[in-house]
Amino acid sequence: MKIDGSCHCGKISYEAEVDADKVGICHCTDCQQLTGTAFRVTAFAPEADFTVLSGQPRTYIKTTADSGNPRAQVFCGDCGSHLWVTSVGDGPKIYGIRVGTARQRDQLKPARQVWHQSALSWVDKIGDLPAAEKGG
Numbered sequence: 001m002k003i004d005g006s007c008h009c010g011k012i013s014y015e016a017e018v019d020a021d022k023v024g025i026c027h028c029t030d031c032q033q034l035t036g037t038a039f040r041v042t043a044f045a046p047e048a049d050f051t052v053l054s055g056q057p058r059t060y061i062k063t064t065a066d067s068g069n070p071r072a073q074v075f076c077g078d079c080g081s082h083l084w085v086t087s088v089g090d091g092p093k094i095y096g097i098r099v100g101t102a103r104q105r106d107q108l109k110p111a112r113q114v115w116h117q118s119a120l121s122w123v124d125k126i127g128d129l130p131a132a133e134k135g136g
Contacts, residue, residue: 001019001104001107002017003017003043003102003103003104004016004053004102004103005083005097005104007076007079007101008080011076011079012055012076012083013053014051014083017045017050018043018044019043020043020109022112023041023099023111024041025039025041025112026039026115027039027115027118028067028114028118030062039113041098042097044095045094046092047086047092047093047094055076058077059073060072060073070087070088071087071088072087081098082101083098084097084098
């Protein structure tokens with residue numbers, strides 16, 4: 001599936017071809033801390049199918065708490081939006097695109113969850129909460 005997206009301020013944009021059947025939710029503690037919320041939703045694209053269209057994102061390397069692997073965390077230096085993650089070093093790259101930055105985010109339904117052992121205890125009960133169509 002072809003997707004495109006950008007950071008919140010619009011300075012950095014991208015396009016990619018992702019496998020919509022492999023979108024995942026990650027409950028690891030790093031994803032919780034990076035998003036400032038309970039989990040992160042990610043779509044995956046091989047390096048050959050990912051293109052930065054505009055802007056110069058910033059990157060920092062973080063050794064993840066749960067897996068111990070170094071990961072390049074990519075974000076907008078102006079608005080702070082987290083955009084994607086990828087591996088560090090040589091070899092083929094897979095880009096983990098943050099679904100909230102994609103225009104097609106409504107079509108990128110998660111198919112699996114990982115690091116569920118770290119899921120916050122209330123996550124599975126979100127559907128039971130009262131909902132308002134706008135504002136609070």
